[in-house]
Amino acid sequence: MPTPPRSVLEVFLGFLSIGARSFGGVLPWAHRVIVEERQWLARADFLDVLALCQFLPGPNIANMAVVLGRRWFGLPGALAGFLGLMALPFVWVLALAALYADWATQADVRAVIMGIGVAGGGLFLGTALKLGQPLARKPMALAIIAGCFAAVGLLRVSLLVVLPVAVVLALASARQRWL
């Protein structure tokens, strides 16, 4: 049974541990820490907050830190989540820029970073599989997942177009109890 964090400090440390390790993308780590390691939220609840944050503009997981921090501890919680998420990566990226800016475009370094990025993409796919598991027996849900994936991932249609269409279709299906 998931239990929310007991203190603002715990929120800060949780998001700090997300930021610290989130090479190749933040979402897989957010899911790992919030649902699997610390068990603050059930998977369905995580997906609910994630969906909300995807529909809002701005960095998804920073939004998530704010929404969850607020739910648990109001403004202090939101600030703790946001600052925890950003603190280490901020220091990291400036240090990297100061030390290695000239290396970053070098072929060997670029290849390694690209490999990490591709593996990070794989972690997103794995996380999506976990999140999607409960929907696997609902044909309409699978069709919507496939449609959104194809439109945004394969065809690179702007979210500003895909989002309204997908939401209208999904709401209509949910009303028909297909979802």
Place this chain on the structure above:
Amino acid sequence: MLELFLYFGLLSLLAVGGISSIMPEMQRIVVEQQQWVSAAEFTQLFAVSQAAPGPNVLICSLIGWKLAGLWGALVALAGICVPATALAWWVGGVWERFRDAPWRMLVQRALAPVSIGFVFAGGYVLATPEGLGWGNALVAVTSAALLYATRISPLWVLAGGGVAGWLLFR
């Protein structure tokens, strides 16, 4: 500084689906319109931000840092984050208030598959920086399978990706 804050603040509210969706627009403003950094510098800063952990909005703090040092970095990061997170704060509150409302549960059921589709799409985009090929398909599918089916730490998966990248993408 104010300009930096305002431009990134504007971009922040346009970034539906995350920062990657506004990268072309950001490049246009930062490189062509304001000429804060050159095109080559922009590419380099993007590469550095990819190498660091954390949200990819950090490219903004690098641009701020180039312009005005540490304060520039903080102001740029605040610009890209504050408007969006303020909106998230407010919407998040509304979302909590209607937690048990029937319409809210309907919306929740509706959004779940849409959201998952976007996560798949995000993964695909990240995994195909230079188009789909055997090499990156293999690395991405292996990583996805390891995350899904085993308890191996994703850090090992990423490290493996780095090694594979060095072997495959040079």
